[in-house]
Amino acid sequence: MRLGGYGIDYRGDPEAYAQAHVAFGYNAAYMPNISLENRDEIAAIVTAMADADVIIAEAGAWKNLIAHDEGQRKANLDYAVHQLALADELGARACVAFHGTVGHAGDPWQLSDNYDYGPHPDNQSEAGFQRAVDTARYIIDAVKPKRTKFSLEMVPWLVTDTAENYLKLLKAIDRPQFGAHIDAANMVISPRLYFNTGRMIREAFELLGPWVVSCHAKDIVMQGGPGTISFHLDEVPPGEGNLDYGAYVAEIGKLGRDIPLMLEHFGVPEYKRGLAYIKTIAGA
Secondary structure, X not given: OEEEEOOOOOOOOHHHHXXXXXXXXXXXXXXXOOOOOOHHHHHHHHHHHHHHOOEEEEEEOOOOOOOOOXXXXXXXXXXXXXXXXXXXXXXXXXXXEOOOOOOOOOOOOOOOOOOOOOOOHHHHOHHHHHHHHHHHHHHHXXXXXXXXXXXXXXXXXXXXXXXXXXXXXXXXXXXXXXXXEEEOHHHOOOHHHHOOHHHHHHHHXXXXXXXXXXXXXXXXXXXXXXXXXXXXXXXXXXXXXXXXXXXXXXXXXXXXXXXXXXXXXXXXXXXXXXXXXXXXXHHO
C-alpha cells in the first residue's frame, strides 16, 4: 500500500515537489496539473518522483463529463482526455473522474445547485448507466493509455453508488484500461451500512479486488434525531469517524499490489492527523 494526499502544491519545481511529499510522510502523490506539451517538465517530474520513491498515484478529471450544455460537455471531455493522456505519460496509476450530472440551472427537479455532479433522478437511470459506459469508452478510446487506468469515483447518487453496480459498469465498459476506484466513505449510503462498514468494505474488495487501482481516504460520521427524520452524513479525517480502517487497510494489503490510498477534502492539519492514524492502523 502507498499513502498520499493533498496538502502539497506543485510550484514548477519537480524535485521540490517530490521531496515535499517525503517530508510530509507521503510516498504517493496526486498528479500536478501541467500541460501535456511540456515534455521536459514531464520527464523531470518522472525522474524526481522515482528518485524519491514517490509514485504518482492519481490524476483528476473533475469536470461534468455529461454536462447539459453541449459546448461545456465537449470542453470537459477534452479536459478528461488531456488528463488521462498526461497521467499515462507520467506513469500515474489512475485517472479518476466523477462522471457528472444531467442536472442544470432551470431543470424542473432543482435537486441541487451543484451542476458538476449533484443528485438528479436521471443519473441512476438506465440511460444514466449507458451514458457512463459511453463516456468512459470515449475517453479511453481517445487516449488508449498503456500504463494508466481510467476510473470513476464512487458517488452515492450516481451509477457508482455500490460495489455491485460498479462491477456491472466495469463489465459493460469492457475496456482493459478501465479500473475500479474505491472510496469506502462514499459507499456508506444507509444507516445499515454505517454500522457495518467492515463487512461493506470486505464485500466490496471481494467483488472489485482484481480491478482496484486506487482508493480514497476519509472517514464519516452520521447524525440524526428529533426534527431531522433523515440521517445526515459528514466527512471527517480518518480515525475521527465510524469507518473500519482496520478492514480497509487489510483489504488493500491483501491485493498484493502497490495500491495508493489517498487523503482528500481537508486541510494540512487534518491530513497529518489522518495520515498518522492510517500508519498506526497499518503498523498494527
